Amino acid sequence: VTSDMEFFKAFFNGEAEAPDEKIPISLSICCSNLISKDNGGFSDPICVVYGSTPQRGERELGRTEYIMNDQNPQFRRRVVLKFLPTEEQTLVFKVYDVDALGGGEAVITESNLLGEYTTSFRKLLEDDDNLIQGDLSTKGTIVIQAAYNAGKPKVPSPPVPPPPSRPPRKHVKGNVYISKGLPSSYLEECRASLGETVANLTEQIYDRRRMLDCNQVPPAPATEEWEEIWNGKQASRDLKGEALVKALIAELRATGQKFVDPHFPPDNTSLFADPANAFANAGAEQTFRKDQDPFLAGVTGIQWKRPAEIGNPAATPKVFSGRIHPDDVAQGRLGNCYYLAAISSCADGDDDVLLKDLIIEDGIAQGVFGVKFFINGRWTTVVVDDQFPCTQSRGRWNPIFASPRVNAEDAKNEKELWAMVFEKAWAKLHLSYEATAGGFTDDAHNYLTAGVCSVVPLGSNVEAEWQSVVELARPDNFAFLSTAVRQGMDKNGLIGGHAYSILAVTDSRAGRLVQVRNPWGSSEWTGDYSRTSPKWTAELKSELGENMAEDGSFWMTWTDFYKHFETVDVCDPRALCKMYSDNIARIDGVSSQWVAGLSAGGRPAHPTFKYNPAFELVVQGPEVVLTLFQPDTRFADKVKTTDWMDMCLFLVGPLGGNRPPPAKEVLRLEYKRQAAVRLTVVPGATYRVVATAWGPGVQSAYAVTACGNDCTLRPLPLEPPTPDMAEKMALQPSRETLCCFSGKPITGSYYPVPEGKLLPEYLAAYRARR
Structure with a gap:
């Protein structure tokens, strides 16, 4: 034992x-x-x-x-x-x-x-x-x-010590969170049909959402603080949110009613980013690139159905049927391959602890589920009902978007729902299904795992890069990649501009092989060691456990893989938990805002730098992981899905001398919503952490978290600016100018404008917009 x-x-x-x-x-x-x-x-x-x-x-x-x-x-x-x-x-x-x-x-x-x-x-x-x-x-x-932590049965280990006492935290409702702005009639109908208690619990859960509004900041900077604790190997994320969802389930069970979500109703407001444009693409022609077609191109006759009405009516709906497997997920008519690739990789592993903690399945009979996301440093539960948009074909209602696949491991006569539930919760988080089209798999992984992502560039040293991929793509990590942006499918079956997940990396009797999966559940590689390749032998199939099923997964040689992909991205889902010997992650988090004329100071090169919000950091251990988050933009009307500002994180310290050391840039967000860095620090020393936009006057909310042994991150008092410094921090148009940017990190020449790096060819358009 x-x-x-x-x-x-x-x-x-x-x-x-x-x-x-x-x-x-x-x-x-x-x-x-x-x-x-x-x-x-x-x-x-x-x-x-x-x-x-x-x-x-x-x-x-x-x-x-x-x-x-x-x-x-x-x-x-x-x-x-x-x-x-x-x-x-x-x-x-x-x-x-x-x-x-x-x-x-x-x-x-x-x-x-x-x-x-x-x-x-x-x-x-x-x-x-x-x-x-x-x-x-x-x-x-x-x-x-x-x-x-009992250790061996006869030699009990010491207990995990409780968190040290901390000073009182400020709980200031300073941020502006996104909201669909639905009419009050939706909630009133919920209250009338399901009762006061259900409506109140639904409101309590909804009020805990943490999606920052990228287009709005408060009139003055305000700071929120929090501590987040969870165990990476146990069901322990957002216990408060889980308790609220279970209380909602208990109330519905007592009244014998089915849940209808008033904040994500079964109508066009949940399908479309702008319901005024509903079905504008109904007459458009569908192509094989279902992920790049206009939203719902050629789709008519949509009705929202509950699981019992979907697919085979004789099959029993189950959240999980048999062992969770990546092949449970099949992409529908929505360009969210990045997200489905992420949840597919989360389904691959020796246990199902993560996914079963992320989804609250007790309410399947009441038509209610909870799904947990790591939103800007906090685990938050999103509640959804079990109504999914469907169209009818051959006498059956089938989901338009993600749908379950039937696998040999599934229990007989059951239809599995977990991928559909995850997809719907992701859509609700961003206010509509349409808003979730397009994105990055590493970002989706952070939402799902709180993990830290790293990148292995390919193309310079084939041997060293193979070793890096083998090391990083181990079973407890999630590895993923995407093809170069291009139209259509190449002659070997790979889709241009498409996200894939890596299932296995092995040095077999046939040489170095990589197993890859397409979240479509189809359209596989057709080269060497594909499903129809003559290179397969019975011995190799046995060694790799390959059954040649047409499920979207396929094998490639390392040589072919190296030719067709440029980078491998890897997410370590337990990176923060590994900072502690007991596998329990403990992070301190703060969120604040750069407000023009008050706290939007920009980088240290500007005299206004000292007016940025600053935070005191003390870590009793030798290392700390700092993470910087900016607001997600996929829901915004005037901003493209992945238009993010350049942001920087600076560390000053250790403090204590006559003159503070210079600010050192430790992290930069370029075309990313979030990123993390692991740093060596002096145990017990005091540091100052400062997040900045590229230049002064750029407004935005942001969040910073710190994870390390007995780590504290506390806001420091703001210094009021003088009138001339306030003028230097006057409002910049910020996100309205982002159409002028490249949409990827810039390594060549550029113009350093307040919002970030501007390519020379966009200078005229930038000046015109300003």
């Missing part, structure tokens, strides 16, 4: 000896939909954990912090307990409203009890995810997750 989970299961099954000492268990707790005992506001909840044994009776084991005015608290202080598996112990979780403090501690009384929940250590640890959810005795839901 080597792992904690194996030990506990083996012990409970009588297959392992009891340990000699108690094992430390750390509990994370969150609640949702609590009752309120405060007049005119929410309660101030705290959770107290009691243990009860036949020998000692009931006693307090630990408590969380209390949180002011929160109906859905996600407690940061974990409760650390000692557990002896041979001892039967009942756990009682009591949630109170705090009305007073005594000696710095919360005073609790039974009259202020908000609810309680009773379980046992055994029930909690027998769960595959060490997570349990239950209904509080009065109203609301509680979610408890255990983390432990």
